[in-house]
Amino acid sequence: MPLYPGSSLAEEIRRALPGVRVVKTLNTMHDSVMADPAGLTIAASAFVSGNDAGAKKVAGGLLAGLGWLGWLGWPPEWITDLGDVKTARGPEAFVLMVSSLVRTLGPVPFGMAIAR
16 A cells, blocks of 8 residues: 555545545644644644545534534634645654654644644
C-alpha cells in the first residue's frame, strides 16, 4: 500500500471502499485535544479533507458542536477545510513529528496551529 508522500491513508480507504464517504480530520493534535480544544493556550487547527461536501458538513458539525450532531466543541473559526481527500497527505504527515514532540515536551496536550 503506497502512502506518504504519494498518497494518504484517507485516499487508500477511499480507493479500497469506493462507496464510503471518507473525511479525514483530527490527526494534527494530541488525543487529549480532540475533545477539549479549549484546553490549549493557543487555538489549534482542525483540518478537514474529503471529496463529499455532505460528509464534510457532518464532520464539521461533529467538530463544532452544531445542533444535535456536535459534541467536540471546536469553534468554527478553528476548523479549516483543506479541500479534497488528496489534501489529507499533509496533515497525515504530521505523525512524523509526534514522537519527537512527545519526547521533547512529554505527554502534554498539543496541536498544530495556523497563525493568521
